[in-house]
Amino acid sequence: MSKELARRAARIGALAEPTRRALYLYVSAQPDAVGREEAAEGVGVPAHTAKFHLDRLVDEGLLDVEFRRLTGRTGPGAGRPAKLYRRSAAEVSVSLPERRYDLAGEVLAGGVARATRTGAPVADAVRDVATETGRRLAAEHAGGADELDRTAGVLARNGYEPRFTDGDLCLTNCPFDRLAVQHPELVCGMNLALVSGVVDGLGADGLTPELAPRPGFCCVRVSSARRP
Secondary structure, eight states: HHHHHHHHHHHHEEEEEEEHHHHHHHHHHSSSSSHHHHHHHHHOOHHHHHHHHHHHHHHTEEEEEEEEEEEESSSSTSSOOOOEEOOOOOOOOSSSOOOHHHHHHHHHHHHHHHHHHOOOOOOHHHHHHHHHHHHHHHHHHOSOOOHHHHHHHHHHTTTTEEEETTTTEEEETTTTTHHHHSSSHHHHEEEEEEHHHHHHHTTTTTTEEEEETTTTSSSSEEESOOOO
């Protein structure tokens, strides 16, 4: 499981506790940040109980904190700013196996924007953006000596679930699975370009990404010149 997926799962777990979930839903429904007393009253729990759960939601990245004087007064005698809570921008969805439709949306939107700007065919523009995205992912996560291990590490962090088979790298999960089923030519081309960008960005000259669709796997396989 990738660190990002584990983080999302932890957020889901934090919301499994009924009081904590009720507080999250209450805070999320308010038009402005709220204090612990208001939140406690809103869900019918003591203020100290609300504080414990609200701070746990902050620790999990589900709520943000700000400090503000609720009276609007300033200067000496105005009192300390109150600690207020509001919903953060963090998403709380999780999927198994991992899906990265956010990454697919980023690439597809970038490709459409480039095609609109340059007049290039959309599929070509999407592949170009996917290649650039793969290089960026490689630059963000590069580490380790062996090129197969480095490539597997980057792809694992982005939902591909790589597995070593006969000296090659098979990808046992497609992070864009639903899109690939609906638009196989476009999405498989995007997948190949993204993985190629990762390999290129890592300088893994001994690896060759190729389309090799088969049931139960991503459409891309990374072949190694150093087969057993």
